[in-house]
Amino acid sequence: MASQKDENIQVVGHERFGFDSRAETKTLRSLYLSPSANKDLDANSQNQEYGSQSTYDKASNTVKYTTLANFPPVRLLPNSERKRILVTGGAGFVGSHLVDRLMLLGHEVTVLDNFFTGSRTTVSHWVGHPNFELVRHDVVEPFLIEVDQIYHLACPASPPHYQYNAVKTLKTSFQGTLNMLGLAKRTKARFLISSTSEVYGDPEEHPQREDYWGHVNCIGPRACYDEGKRVAESLTYGYSRQDGVEVRVARIFNTFGPRMNPYDGRVVSNFIIQALKGEDMTVYGDGSQTRSFQYVHDLVDGLILLMNSDEERPVNLGNQDEFTILEFAEAVRDIVEKVQKEKGNPLAKRVNIIHKEIPQDDPQRRRPDTTRAKETLQWQPQWSVRQGVEEMVRYYYTQIEEKKL
Numbered sequence: 026m027a028s029q030k031d032e033n034i035q036v037v038g039h040e041r042f043g044f045d046s047r048a049e050t051k052t053l054r055s056l057y058l059s060p061s062a063n064k065d066l067d068a069n070s071q072n073q074e075y076g077s078q079s080t081y082d083k084a085s086n087t088v089k090y091t092t093l094a095n096f097p098p099v100r101l102l103p104n105s106e107r108k109r110i111l112v113t114g115g116a117g118f119v120g121s122h123l124v125d126r127l128m129l130l131g132h133e134v135t136v137l138d139n140f141f142t143g144s145r146t147t148v149s150h151w152v153g154h155p156n157f158e159l160v161r162h163d164v165v166e167p168f169l170i171e172v173d174q175i176y177h178l179a180c181p182a183s184p185p186h187y188q189y190n191a192v193k194t195l196k197t198s199f200q201g202t203l204n205m206l207g208l209a210k211r212t213k214a215r216f217l218i219s220s221t222s223e224v225y226g227d228p229e230e231h232p233q234r235e236d237y238w239g240h241v242n243c244i245g246p247r248a249c250y251d252e253g254k255r256v257a258e259s260l261t262y263g264y265s266r267q268d269g270v271e272v273r274v275a276r277i278f279n280t281f282g283p284r285m286n287p288y289d290g291r292v293v294s295n296f297i298i299q300a301l302k303g304e305d306m307t308v309y310g311d312g313s314q315t316r317s318f319q320y321v322h323d324l325v326d327g328l329i330l331l332m333n334s335d336e337e338r339p340v341n342l343g344n345q346d347e348f349t350i351l352e353f354a355e356a357v358r359d360i361v362e363k364v365q366k367e368k369g370n371p372l373a374k375r376v377n378i379i380h381k382e383i384p385q386d387d388p389q390r391r392r393p394d395t396t397r398a399k400e401t402l403q404w405q406p407q408w409s410v411r412q413g414v415e416e417m418v419r420y421y422y423t424q425i426e427e428k429k430l
């Protein structure tokens with residue numbers, strides 16, 4: 026897991042396409058990392074005034090919730106620059122990081138979420154802020170609001186979650202996208218959909234470029250998500266051609282970071298939690314299948330750039346560093362051991378890596394060709410996988426320590 030640069034990244038985001046998305050990493054971290062984990066990564070980190078809404082008391086095994094009087098300072102934007110932004114799935118893993126960024130930048134943000142896989146706690150630090158609104162709503166039902174931009178992220182994304190109720194996943198992808206495109210048409214809002222690398226299925230071309238049409242088993246267990254997202258893309262371009270809706274399509278490759286549901290079954294959270302708890306790490310199959318993992322702040326940078334650019338074609342957003350799953354398991358184990366040692370809490374013995382049956386239709390190789398994102402958005406990931414995994418390990422470490430997991 027060679028890292029390109031492991032220095033502390035102080036600022037994320039860009040000033041481009043008339044939209045300034047820069048934010049200080051320490052401010053973002055204060056919204057999801059505990060003060061001690063934050064200090065470990067950055068000795069100059071702010072003392073957290075707003076990120077921590079609950080305090081765990083070991084002696085009494087109680088947790089104290091505080092209604093926050095303080096919000097993180099948000100940028101003051103002139104009316105002409107302040108946008109009304111809707112984020113569907115805004116209480117999910119990716120959505121909540123996007124919401125943090127858009128809020129810090131000074132925009133008015135409305136989050137729609139049915140909390141099926143998202144959680145109110147991911148955005149609770151903004152509840153009560155005058156620029157923020159949280160609405161429990163399922164996108165399969167119409168929703169009316171006046172907005173300038175729509176980030177349509179709502180859909181379960183982890184294979185066990187999206188397969189749990191396949192029909193609902195398809196309905197969310199189709200009906201939900203139809204409703205949000207209808208809203209974009211009526212309000213003339215710009216519409217961005219979070220599509221996925223899964224539209225390429227088990228790819229026969231490597232790496233995957235946006236003009237590759239994919240290799241999807243339309244009757245397999247993954248089809249509800251893969252075909253759901255494919256039809257969602259078709260709908261999106263239908264509205265663009267027929268109704269002139271301004272559309273943006275992000276094909277998101279494997280993404281990880283803090284606030285990922287630790288039990289959603291995806292590989293990064295599974296491996297970290299298993300290693301932290303001293304349990305066997307479960308590699309599916311022989312572990313020779315590959316993935317390329319991007320850190321969530323890079324994805325948020327890419328989504329905002331894409332939304333504000335002129336690029337109407339689909340754009341891959343992902344990290345190009347490709348690992349076999351077995352290599353990745355070993356790398357995660359090393360990082361977890363490093364953090365445990367630093368915390369003076371090493372495990373008595375190294376966790377084992379064991380093998381389990383590989384799920385049907387599991388893609389064998391996956392790596393994005395990100396030439397288009399580089400050329401049209403001037404975007405490329407700045408976080409190494411190691412930096413991201415380490416931050417995520419520290420996040421889960423304190424969650425376990427504080428008995429939140």
Ligand SMILES: O=c1ccn([C@@H]2O[C@H](COP(=O)(O)OP(=O)(O)O[C@H]3OC[C@@H](O)[C@H](O)[C@H]3O)[C@@H](O)[C@H]2O)c(=O)[nH]1
Nearest residue numbers: 182184221278279290291292295307308309314350387
């Ligand atoms: O405990 C585990 C979990 C997963 N895996 C393997 O790790 C690889 C990655 O699995 P994940 O479940 O994290 O993610 P997948 O790549 O299968 O799907 C993901 O693709 C891109 C996104 O759109 C979605 O978030 C998700 O569907 C797979 O080969 C899987 O079989 C393990 O070896 N062990």
